[in-house]
Amino acid sequence: MADANVELVRSIYAAWGRGDFSSIEWADPQIEFVLADGVSPGSWTGVSEMNRVWREVLAAWREFRAELEACTRLDDERVLVLTDNTGRGRASSIDVGGIRTKGANVFHLRGGKVTRLVAYWDRQRALADLGMSGSERSSESPG
Numbered sequence: 001m002a003d004a005n006v007e008l009v010r011s012i013y014a015a016w017g018r019g020d021f022s023s024i025e026w027a028d029p030q031i032e033f034v035l036a037d038g039v040s041p042g043s044w045t046g047v048s049e050m051n052r053v054w055r056e057v058l059a060a061w062r063e064f065r066a067e068l069e070a071c072t073r074l075d076d077e078r079v080l081v082l083t084d085n086t087g088r089g090r091a092s093s094i095d096v097g098g099i100r101t102k103g104a105n106v107f108h109l110r111g112g113k114v115t116r117l118v119a120y121w122d123r124q125r126a127l128a129d130l131g132m133s134g135s136e137r138s139s140e141s142p143g
Helices: 002-016 047-058 123-129
Strands: 027-035 042-045 061-075 078-089 101-110 113-120
Touching: 002 061, 002 078, 002 101, 002 113, 027 047, 042 047, 047 061, 061 101, 078 123, 101 123, 113 123
Parallel strands: 027 113
Antiparallel strands: 027 042, 061 078, 078 101, 101 113
C-alpha cells in the first residue's frame, strides 16, 4: 500500500504542477486540512472546507503552480512532498518563482484516500516538525 500512496500523491502533483487544483477524488470526505504556517494558518475538516480554504489561498495568485521537487515515503501512512511553488501575486504581480518559494506537504493516507493534508509554505518548518534536517531530503527522484 505504501507504494500506492506515493503514486497517489504523485498523481495529485501531476495536476497541481499544471495549476489544476480542481480534483478532489483523492480526498477522504472528512479530510483534515491544515495550513501549518503562512498568512492564515489553521485547521479545517471536510472536503468542502478544504476547497473553500484552497480557493481563498489561490485567489491571491495568478498562475500558481505547486510542483513536486521530491517525494518521500515516511511510513506506511505518510508521504512527504517537497514543493517548488511559483506564481504571481494578483495585486502586486510579484513573480513568486523569483523568490524561490520552497514548501512542503505531508499527506496522511489510509485506504487509498488522503485523510489529512498538512501544507507548509516554509519547508524548514516542515522538516523541523518531522524531526528531520534539510540534509535528510528524499533520495527519490521527482519523476
